[in-house]
Amino acid sequence: MINHHPKFELIQAFVNGDLPASLSAGIAIHADMCAVCQQKIAQFTEQVAENSFEEEFLDRFIVDDNDALESIAAINFDHMIDDIVQSSDIDIAIPKTEKSIEFNGVKYMLPSVLNNMVLSKKANIGKLTRTRIQLNEDEIHTSLLHIKPGGGVPEHTHKGFELTVLLAGSFHDESGEYVKGDFIMLDGSDQHHPVSTNGCLCYTVANDALHFTQGINKLLNPIGSFIY
Numbered sequence: 001m002i003n004h005h006p007k008f009e010l011i012q013a014f015v016n017g018d019l020p021a022s023l024s025a026g027i028a029i030h031a032d033m034c035a036v037c038q039q040k041i042a043q044f045t046e047q048v049a050e051n052s053f054e055e056e057f058l059d060r061f062i063v064d065d066n067d068a069l070e071s072i073a074a075i076n077f078d079h080m081i082d083d084i085v086q087s088s089d090i091d092i093a094i095p096k097t098e099k100s101i102e103f104n105g106v107k108y109m110l111p112s113v114l115n116n117m118v119l120s121k122k123a124n125i126g127k128l129t130r131t132r133i134q135l136n137e138d139e140i141h142t143s144l145l146h147i148k149p150g151g152g153v154p155e156h157t158h159k160g161f162e163l164t165v166l167l168a169g170s171f172h173d174e175s176g177e178y179v180k181g182d183f184i185m186l187d188g189s190d191q192h193h194p195v196s197t198n199g200c201l202c203y204t205v206a207n208d209a210l211h212f213t214q215g216i217n218k219l220l221n222p223i224g225s226f227i228y
């Protein structure tokens, strides 16, 4: 069962279109798997639409009662509907394509929001395989990260944020077990050591290289740049 969801402020920013594509896609991927957040997004979207309708549309008419009635009477609703029906904007049916990606001999369906994004070649270090998703967001790097059974990421922290959305499998860290669909947003103050017993595939977004914190792991800091 999904236990980790985006904070409401993130959902608000998502609906308002204020998030970078990488984070926006992360929320869309989670919402695809999470009925609770899907509903929150739908409710908040409706609320935003209502507010902007009231502000931008009704205010124009309801200035004065008589004027308002005249203005509304002047709208030719038949024409308005004809225009909408005839608009070529709504005729274009985009065929739904499904794409998959293979890691370690296993085929995974990509979340539909990633179907049109460009993926780079896979790179490996130990039990980790990474494919960059090319969103060209400067210091924000987005990837698919596959961890083979028994693999993990050494204990680390980061200066920026790190978002992980679990697409398949599971992993655990000091805070507990994470499963498919979980949306895990960490910031620089969080330190963790994720390990995947049975393997997993994650969508990750980070805006700063991971910084390994413990003993010999400090020597692994090049891996931090690899995962980032």
Ligand SMILES: [Zn+2]
Pocket (backbone or CB within 6 Å): 002, 004, 005, 006, 030, 031, 034, 036, 037, 038
């Ligand atoms: Zn959710």
